[in-house]
Amino acid sequence: MRRTKAEAAETRCAVLTAAEQLFFEKGVANSTLDEIAAAAGVTRGAVYWHFASKSDLFLQLYNAAQLPRVDMSDAAGSGCEDTDPISAVETIALDWFGMLASDVQRQRLLTILLRTNFEHEFEPVLQEMDALSAEHTKNMERIFAKAEDKGQLSPLWTPAACSRAVHWQMKGICWEWLLFGRKFDLVILGGDSVRKLFATFRR
Amino acid sequence: MRRTKAEAAETRCAVLTAAEQLFFEKGVANSTLDEIAAAAGVTRGAVYWHFASKSDLFLQLYNAAQLPRVDMSDAAGSGCEDTDPISAVETIALDWFGMLASDVQRQRLLTILLRTNFEHEFEPVLQEMDALSAEHTKNMERIFAKAEDKGQLSPLWTPAACSRAVHWQMKGICWEWLLFGRKFDLVILGGDSVRKLFATFRR
DNA sequence: GGTTATATACGTGCCCGACTGTATGTAAAC
DNA sequence: GTTTACATACAGTCGGGCACGTATATAACC
Structure with missing residues (x-):
């Protein structure tokens, strides 16, 4: 047949x-x-x-299911990257939560990838993920640098530190959510934590 | 023989x-x-x-290799939980990084556990890990509440939010370090990020 | 203190199911 | 008629569980 x-x-x-x-x-x-x-x-x-x-x-x-490249220039579409860079990144971060929460397929794929031993034939995948991750943090750092130039960044923080903090905070939230049974509300609780973090970035 | x-x-x-x-x-x-x-x-x-x-x-x-219960009262040993609770928690957090960085066995075990599918016979292990995690955040929240009572906590934060932020930040740092080849210095870079976060907790 | 009995700490070999890969069959699409 | 898109059958390997063998430690006994 x-x-x-x-x-x-x-x-x-x-x-x-x-x-x-x-x-x-x-x-x-x-x-x-x-x-x-x-x-x-x-x-x-x-x-x-x-x-x-x-x-x-x-x-x-x-x-x-290619991982999204989260083009930071998308935020320019929201129109505020130049006037309020910190909020622009914040929006991207919160949107990412919303997207992940509503995309079961991506949840499963990310979970699979997290649990994968990247040995031998799968190593290139690991390289790609690393590169993507590095690109994201770099883009974020660039935007935070804009905020610093405008004097909007708290003196407690540097662009690189902000970028790493957001990056790790979000990975911690998403990974715990994915690896341990999605036992809390990603958008509500995760979003709240990220918002509080961003609040400390502002002068 | x-x-x-x-x-x-x-x-x-x-x-x-x-x-x-x-x-x-x-x-x-x-x-x-x-x-x-x-x-x-x-x-x-x-x-x-x-x-x-x-x-x-x-x-x-x-x-x-039982996971450490990280008794928060250990911090009392450092003598400052009652006078400077925030620093007490900070010390515990930074010590945890140092301990993990120097204990290859624990690194491997945690990595294995992170990559494990806890289905069927392994579910109780997942429950234990969850319980331990919940206990840690609860203890942290309790100490942050002390700081709030003393008026040492920034109005931007609540004890629960602090606890969650630290928890997720550290998990993000440790897990990325473990799952992706320990490509950065856990104590230096991770510690720096955590210290900056704690700095924002203080009034 | 020597002898004996028994439990211990493995090594070895076998069975069995499970899983992968491949070769072949086949019916429909083109 | 040829190629496609599968289904089916088959071969081979691999790995886990278990039974059994065996040499020695250990203890009990004389």
């Missing part, structure tokens, strides 16, 4: 979704291709048609 | 150490009992003598 191209694409997508679900629930190593295929409503033959191996499936899963 | 009790204890310890090392490097699921036994200089027979199963080995590993 050969399927049309559209149906094949559906199948491929179903396999990816099933893999994401199972990788998230049981971990990558504890999930079998049989389970994944069954969850997708196909057999292992279909999986092997679309993906070369389990590792390939993992990598395709990572590449399919 | 039966060994003495002391030798047996050594063997057991060697297996635990080898397991910790391999679980850390390759993940629990990707480490075989054969590898672990070989790394410990014994065979699987020895492993099965000391441990009922692989899961049991994991649990014994967790129980062997």
Whole structure:
């Protein structure tokens, strides 16, 4: 029963979704291709048609849902990066919480990635994540530097310190939320904590 | 060739150490009992003598190196919890960094735990970790409340908010350090960030 | 203090299920 | 008719659990 191209694409997508679900629930190593295929409503033959191996499936899963590059110039769209840089970053940070809270797929992917041992074939993924992280902090630092130039930054802080503080605060919040069962309200409690932190940045 | 009790204890310890090392490097699921036994200089027979199963080995590993309960009253030993509560908590936090940075075993164990899927038989471990975490934040909040009573707390913050901020900040720092190859100096950079955060707590 | 009995601390080998990869079949799409 | 998109069957390996063997430590007894 050969399927049309559209149906094949559906199948491929179903396999990816099933893999994401199972990788998230049981971990990558504890999930079998049989389970994944069954969850997708196909057999292992279909999986092997679309993906070369389990590792390939993992990598395709990572590449399919590309992590957002959180372009800081988006904040320029909100129109205040030049007049109130600190608030601009704050908005981006809070928006990120909202986005993550409403995107179950991203929650699962990030959780999987956090639990991954990046050894051997998966190392490039780790490099990418590192690069992305470095880019984010660099962009943030740049905007905080603007705030400093305008005299809006508290003398207690430096742009680099602000950037690191926000970065770590958000990672702490998001990771605990993801790794330990999302037991609190990310937007409310997490947002509150971030807002309080940003308040200390302002002169 | 039966060994003495002391030798047996050594063997057991060697297996635990080898397991910790391999679980850390390759993940629990990707480490075989054969590898672990070989790394410990014994065979699987020895492993099965000391441990009922692989899961049991994991649990014994967790129980062997009990997470520190970071008794906040220890800070009373430093003598300033009552006069300068904020500094007392700050000291505990910074000490924690130093302790983690110098304890490779704890680094590995925490990394393993972070990457663990706590499903089925491992759920109680998750509960324990949660309880410990809750206890820490509660103790911190209590001390910050003392600071508030003394009028030492900035009006920007509440005891609960301080506690959460410190908690998440430290988790963000430690977890990034552990999960992504310890690429920065935990005590220097992490400590600096935490100190700056504490500075904003003070009136 | 020597002998003996028993528990101990493993090593070794086997079984069994599970999982991966591949080869082949097949029916429909093109 | 050929290629596609799977399903099915098969081979092979790997790893965990367990039974069993075995040599020695340890204790009990004489």
